[in-house]
Amino acid sequence: MRIFAFKTQRQSAVNQKETPAPEIPRTPLLPSERRAAAGLAAIFSTRMLGLFMVLPVLAIYAHDLPGATPILVGLAIGAYGLTQAIFQIPLGLLSDRIGRKPVIYGGLVLFMIGSGVAAMAESIHWVILGRVIQGSGAIAAAIIALTADLTRDEVRTKGMAAIGISVALSFAAALVLGPVLSRWIGISGIFWLTALLAVVGMLVLAYVVPDPEHSRIHRDAQPVLSQLSSVTRNPTLLRLDSAIFMLHLIMVSLFVVLPLSIQDAGLPLADHWVIYLPAVLLAIVAMVPFIIMAERQGKVRQVLMGSVIALGLSMLGFFVLNQSLWGVGILLLVVFTIFNLLEAVLPSLVSKAAAAGAKGTAMGVFSSAQFIGAFLGGLLGGWAHESFGADAVYLVGALTSVVWVGLVMTMVMPENLARQVIALGDASELDASSLEQRLLAVPGVKEAVIALDDGVAYLKVDSRQLDWARLRTFSSANA
Template sequence: MTERRATIGLAAIFSTRMLGLFMLLPVFALYAHDLPGATPLLIGLAIGTYGLTQAVFQIPLGLLSDRIGRKPVIYAGLTVFLLGSVVAALADHIVWVILGRAIQGAGAIAAVTTALTADLTRDEVRTRGMAIIGTSVAFSFAAALVIGPPLARWFGIAGVFWLTALLAVAGMLVLARVVPDPERSMVHRDAQPVLDQLSGVLANPTLLRLDAAIFLLHLTMISLFVVLPLSIEGAGLDPLNHWMLYLPAVLLAILAMVPFIVLAERFGQIRPVLLGAVMVLGLSLLGFRAFHQSLWALAGLLILVFAVFNLMEAILPSLVSKVARAGARGTAMGVFSSAQFLGAFLGGLLGGWAHGSFGADAVYLLGALISLLWIALLATMAMPENLTRHVLALELPTAGDILALERRLLEVPGVREAVIAIDEGVAYLKVDRRTLDWARLQTFSVGA
């Protein structure tokens, strides 16, 4: 019950914060022209600048939470997010909106939220808890596309930022009243970044390609929203009703991606699915350029783009988990998330520059050209083995016995990697479930 309460509370905090960041995407390009100093470049920067500060601060704040505690850092992050929302809500110039968005991003609590989830859940249910939080973010993206347009029409851009400020306050209340205090906080190598693992993660060529993939995905998506709302309005749909296009597109996209998730994960067709998805994305962006005057064409293309986005958001983190060394998943995911946010920042910047310099068509063309780079990355990337991560609770060995115990674990049929974290009292393993001798492995566990 405590674990469920903790997971639901932390998912609510994280998703409402992301909802506040995402709500600007479908509306800012439509209403930013009312702000003094607004140019396409600065509008794009305002949309994406949160990504820069988010990428810079998320790993350091995660490491700080190891020293001073999780909840104090989350409270501080939500306070910073609240401050940025208020600055943007009161803005009377585009520069102040950019500053507010940068401050919002500086309240980077992703790594800390993950670490607190690990503190409050057992090893055997932790993956499920992380999945619930990840799913909640996907729902917050869909909700932002629905809530943002009518909210901006009724209350203006300032109203969107005031709502994000209220969401920050709501997050603090949930943290205080719903999320339990952990009995103790400790480093969980499979759930949070660890500083001494960074060099190994950054030296792994496959992980770097996956980081580049998520970087390019978010670059493309954020640059798209610099001009997409304008194209939808130009096709004849009033901004108040843009949600009527986004909502069915998101729902149909979720249905469309499911068969390809099954094809990639269950039947091992990861490379063809990824390459096909990037090709579809590139062709869809060319379609936006060619058919932006047709509302029906935009609707069909949106379904394709959202399907690709959701598919990639599901497959790429799964690949990171498979590629990362045993016990290094948290660090690998921290770098992966930082690459994602950097992509969002550069997407806003490049999208705004292309729009201001060459027009909306150039933004769509830019995304299509980026897909060619993406295809080259994926076509030459080594695909990982289909191994499963497993955490085994151990009787604490003495320091001199660690290497010997790791060797014994690796002798168990099906165990491919083993790393003992003596401070956590666990062994992080990567195993082949098809050949694993579960009975023999369990002889190493606590109380066996």
Template sequence: MRSFAYQKQRPVAVSQTETPSPSLSPTERRAAAGLAAIFSTRMLGLFMILPVFALYAHELAGATPLMVGLAIGAYGLTQALLQIPLGLLSDRIGRKPVILGGLLLFAVGSVVAALADDIHWVIIGRVLQGSGAIAAAIIALTADLTREEVRTKGMAAIGISVALSFAAALVLGPVLARWIGVSGIFWVTAALAVAGMVLLYTLVPDPERSQLHRDAQPALDQLRGVLADPTLVRLDLAIFMLHLTMVSLFVVLPLSVEAAGLEAVSHWRLYLPVVLLAIPAMVPFIVLAERRGRAREVLLGSVIALGTALLGFALFGQSLWVLGALLVVVFTIFNLLEAVLPSLVSKRARAGAKGTAMGVFSSAQFVGAFLGGVLGGWAHERFGPDAVYLVGVLVSLAWVALLTGMRMPEDLGRRVLTLAPGAGDAAALERRLLAEPGVREVVVALDEGVAYLKVDSRRLDWARLQTLSAGA
């Protein structure tokens, strides 16, 4: 398979003619809902421990700040190492067996952590939780169960569910810890994994067939190109730094909140208003980045604000009101960058390589979570709680340097064009599509029966392209 991509300048704009965006069918809605529920409940189980573990870890034998940090971030290492291999395995043995096995590992890890009376067994449990790395397999199954023209909606449902899971976990974690303790949270997490297994075989349909979807899942032959792209590498480092900072923050944040006068059982009273304020606060900045073309300014401003807020934790963390205000800033930036960075990856990745680019991006995220726990625990143990916040400040400074001079991705859209059965020569079809106004890159995947396009939507005549592909 060959791809042809080049920049074209045409003096005359072509008006868009697009068919209305279709809706998900009942079967597709059921698939999207079921897979979003499985994905989000798993992430809820991973996140609920963040706001409470540092408060209760002293009850475990062998607990030190370093071990606590390792326990918090340990899931990220196995998640990063295994998510792409398990996604590729699902191409061979099927999506549902891989997802079922991942949920089973996640449940076993949760039980190990729930039964632990030693910090080392909690770490082993968290490593097992992360080894159930089913993200790529779930995305691939979503692609199998949705049509190309509505696939973005199915993926969006999963993305939204994960964001809501993080917000819910910050509130539910302290509440559940009060009622049933940290071990109880791990038992709830195991129960959520079992519920996910039930949903997988009762709500999620079986696909008629599974195949590689290059815009939704990794492909080994594209890894070298993705890793050689300087802009994609910088975006990978950006999500790495974001999750390193956030996970290291939770190594000491619960302790700071308690020291500021809010008892552990009431921490949800802080997190709930912070979350409710942070979610709408990010919306204007997303509009500024996505619709006004100011992504560079939004990124730089966000990183500077994040570093300033972390410095504020170190200098003024004794006041609960100050902590609350700083947390609104931090969570707004986290939610904002969780939306903007994947969008930039999507815009930068070559046609037909989005799945691979997003796979590497997600792996970088989980490596960041692992190292955030380790560095946060080490800094806490060696230099005290405030040193953890200063680690975040240093990471923010390095991040600003990384963004300086970074080439921002061009604002191009992605389209998937369904080909007529028995479409002709791939190279000839690619040349014909590239000759159309607004088409910048094309990859024809005859094995999938589609063509992946990167386009300038302002100059694209989509109806003409559909007619052309049908005639191919």
């Protein structure tokens, strides 16, 4: 594939009067694109719902299984993260070779088998094996790639946003549904329900999600093997990868002992939703002002620093107040607010920090770091519980936050640039060098990666200066 990457030498520090952001035309999704986005979001969210529903209940049920020890219980909670991290990028690359849907079907089958193994488990070791198999069906990259195949460049962000929203909602729903369902069907029933959700996902893939006319590599949506080296050497991206790693390490380690603390405080497992539901709902509202501060007011570093400090203090709060239901409820509101906030802000920073045409690879590494964090969160939480007692697990989160503060303090915040993908139509006759000079001459265009074989140009632009009308002529002139 012929790829040409260029950056402007113009400096944003030039003292020019800021102009209002241009009116970028809004293109609606076609019916087929809405159908594809809805179907793939449903597959993604039901799979994540199955993974997360056991999070608030497994710590209690697993301790009664033969062979259970605190460290093995922690491993059972986080084991899915290891195989998810290992197979995330390889299965995405495999989907480039054999097609998106075969990889997604295969991943859902593995998820169904793993759920069945965990449902029939007669010891903690079989639960761990089931969770490992669940995680090996890592289909996120293939789903993102299929979304890119089934949506036009100019509306692709909307399709991706539907998936992101569905994942956030599935996490919130899982924390509430898990304890409620445990009363009716127990932990094995939840695993069987998870297996059923995998079957539902296959049916949605077969009958709702259209088949793509053709698949190609979308550098802003999926990993590219040749870009891994540059992405993993980028200091800002490495700090963001470390941030999502530590966020999920703290969250998963928290759930190794939090359900036990709530139960010891006098609330039966089936009623834990009484604490989770208001905390989850209020957190969604509470995070909005901080997102506005970060994204619109340019206070990203302050929001990040405040979030990490608040998260660390919350972990210390759990250490002190874990026998108080009111205390746990208030602390959960803070933790869920921070979690939702960082789940929105950190990917946005990855998008800004990654070079033009490398967002897909950067997000692939970012996601893998997330799942490694989940795995180590379960493992370290279980180890701390077994070695020093349940309350010590909260200190794991607090100490992790201290390290995280240091990373935020030394991180260079990426420039606030947006991304545009310009379809060039039949670009086989275009001269790359001439095209890049013309693109970089457009006010507001800062970086360009031209993929002639795919007929697209990946751009990073300053939305405040972008001459959208002029940029659009590149697409219309070559369509």
